[in-house]
Amino acid sequence: MATHKEVGTSDTPRTEVVISPGEAVWLCRCMKSKKYPFCDGTHKQIEGFGPVKVECGKAE
Numbered sequence: 001m002a003t004h005k006e007v008g009t010s011d012t013p014r015t016e017v018v019i020s021p022g023e024a025v026w027l028c029r030c031m032k033s034k035k036y037p038f039c040d041g042t043h044k045q046i047e048g049f050g051p052v053k054v055e056c057g058k059a060e
Contacts, residue, residue: 026051
């Protein structure tokens with residue numbers, strides 16, 4: 001299961017997302033998701049924004 005934590009500073013805030021091998025997540029780009037940084041579909045109400053899919057390859 002994907003996890004996230006806030007890293008960086010107040011001047012350069014960042015969110016670090018950790019996913020497991022073989023896992024895929026949709027990340028929010030509209031900045032309005034109630035599950036941020038994960039997409040909850042809110043972008044459907046905002047023109048021009050959609051999520052980005054991030055996948056981690058399976059370990060060999």
